[in-house]
Amino acid sequence: MIILPIGDDAPEPSQPTPSRPAPLQSTVHLLVMGFTPAERELIQGITALSQRRHLRIELSGSDSMDAADVILLDGNDTKVMTWAAKGRMPTGKVVIQVDGQALPGHIHLQRPIQWPSLPALLQQALGIEAPHSSRQPLSTF
Incomplete structure (x- = not known):
């Protein structure tokens, strides 16, 4: 049990921390075509987690292909x-x-993909400078 003194011996109440402004966010619209249900679930999870990050990922439907980045x-x-x-x-x-036969002019990766690195992969593909970037090439292994 912890007993805190009251009265003149009581510690000063802690000052509330000043609220910081929310960091600037970039949003990338991602269209996913194909992939297994398990991979799609992982991508959706990463997308949900990205909503609180510097780079937000929004999934686009095939009907909004032009909106996809x-x-x-x-x-x-x-x-x-x-x-x-x-x-x-x-x-x-x-x-x-x-995977598959590489199409010319596109970024080509091989499985296994480390899906948690998807935001970093998208930043690198789009040329977006990541905060605290180490400028090291991204590995999917």
Whole structure:
């Protein structure tokens, strides 16, 4: 049991810490095409956690492809890769492809992907300077 003195011997009440302004946030709209249900669940979890971070990730639906900043493709999904090969991808988007035959001009990664590093991967792909960046290349292993 802790007994605190009262009266003149009582310690000064602690001063409330001044509230700090919220850090500036950037939002990246991510369109995910393909991937297993487990991988999609991990991506959704990382997206939810990112809402309190410097870089917020918002998932875009396939109907809002033009709003997406980054398109994440599963190279092992034949439907996705057939769609991508037909040239239906909007221009000016950063495309990250995981596995499969690498498409020219896109970032290509191999599984296993460390999904918790997705925000850092997106920052690197978009050229966004991360706060406290170490400027070391990102590894997916």
